[in-house]
Amino acid sequence: MNCIKTMLTPSSVLHPLNKNMAFVQQKPLLFSLIIFCFIAAASSRGPIYAPPNVPRLTDSFGHVPIDQGYSEFFGHPNIQLTNNGSNANLTLDKVSGSGLASRSKYKYGFFSAAIKLPSGLTSGVVVAFYLSNADVFPHNHDEIDVELLGHEKGRDWVLQTNIYGNGSVHTGREEKLYLWFDPTQQFHLYSILWNNHHIAFFVDNVPVREFIHSNASSSIYPSKPMSAYATIWDASEWATHGGKYPVNYKYAPFVASFGEMEMEGCIWNTTGSASPCSRRSLSSSDPVDGETFAKLSQEQINGLQWSRRKLMFYSYCKDTARYKVIPPECKDSS
Template identity: 70%
Template sequence: MALLQQKLLASLLVIFGISAAVSAGNGHDAAPNVTRLTDLFGHLTFNHGFTEFFGGSNIQPINNGSYANLILNKSSGSGLVSQSKYYYGFFSAAIKLPSGYTSGVVVAFYMSNADLFPHNHDEIDIELLGHEKRKDWVLQTNMYGNGSVSTGREEKFRLWFDPTEQYHHYSFIWNRHHIVFLVDNVPVREILYNDAISSVYPSKPMSVYATIWDGSEWATHGGKYPVDYKYAPFVVSFGEMEMDGCTFDPKKKGVSCSKGSVSSRDPVDGEEFAKLSEQQRMGMEWARKKLMFYSYCKDSSRFKVLPPECKAK
């Protein structure tokens, strides 16, 4: 009878778009089913999509360059940067994080143009922050536009899975409509383009970066737990890289839109990338209710006057 009840419950959960599984290790319900945007685009190998950013000896291509291990040890962190610059698009990486004691370690998948605009740069950040013993990794999302680095727009989330056991997808959409951060295709945050945010909305072509580095000064509880190198090396693995959108050619001083190798989907102006579906919105509501534990828009101790986009919400 109990088995029959379990099967009936699983069937009802599927009907309502919710997986019956429970995630390992943290007690959160599994994420709702959503459209798998990561299935719509082709993967880039690292030698065709990226070049060394820093820490060359700590970069190890694997699986014929389709994946790469990035290492942080006492001598250096490491990072890769995309060969092209992009103006809007869909960007994604499958990431397997270091296990064990990782306080102070920062793994980042992000976009920036600080190399071209050092005093007026844009940035879109997915940062995964290491943990002290028995604590989970933290997902931090952030955005800067037009040099607005004095006001971080951080939101922090717990994950509903163990990110060290296998690869999980971390992605974002950036176009003239919105910026959306996704984990395993579930939206966790949406920044809508509107008048309140327009002056600090990323507006210039950016490169894509994948890095691991020492964030001892701030990453774990405000720097309370720095990196302990007796647990080094810390190894993160990146793969299934997807970068599809408008590429920027500085020689032509313009942009050109490229299409995915296995898809005609348009992440710049396509309808399904301009607005979240009802299914995606339900997924985001689930993530924000169950997993978000910090938002700058609710930090009255940090801001005497909240940024204008917070009021617009």
């Protein structure tokens, strides 16, 4: 309310006999000021909501240095390893974006990255942490995406999650939500849990989406080994309503910082060994397809309900323009 007190005219307090009339006359102004102050507060992109307490799933697994777990994917000049190879800065400029790819492929696992996003006007910039096997199955690949979409003309960063199996981007299952913090000020954790039971997405260990493996979803459920990727790229045409707000390279370079990488699960062996899987470490007493990870705990369910109620603003399950008939797995998510 300090914003309103500062901007109100002194006349409302200098004429006590006309107090009621002055208040009535200033009601439209007061309403406008409230809206102005609300927008000003939102534009500061500080914390909006306090998330509920949830288990720290990321504490169950060890960190993998980027120079040990990842190789360069593209944009060599725009990749800078830091902290003795544990972290990396990925840059987008007029010449190129950049990206990393995991050295191993995984059949199920837990994948996490601490990411700090570029600040300033970042419309059209997309930072992604995802799983894919498009290199092996270009026409019917699987993918699990965490995509951070640069804001449009001052709007907040948007988190988009997407899932598809045996298909392409046209068969995706997108959902979008706003973050409850400014992702450009410090590192935040973005995580994916993928096993035979479900796929769960987490932000700072708070579940933001769960996609259950069921008869209804089995045909589109990712099932083939995938690599993990970290990228930054120009997605002007895709992420900003057909290029309405393209990347403005006057504000380049755009730098996304990655660290605290975690990859734990079934590392896919292609050597013909008896077991197709090996584990990177024994940091967890329970593999990611075991009972502990088969379903969300009650605390995690509470966190999931909180994030979807407060922050989600798009789900393909509600997109009747795109899907004339609601996809069958949407009944699971409800």
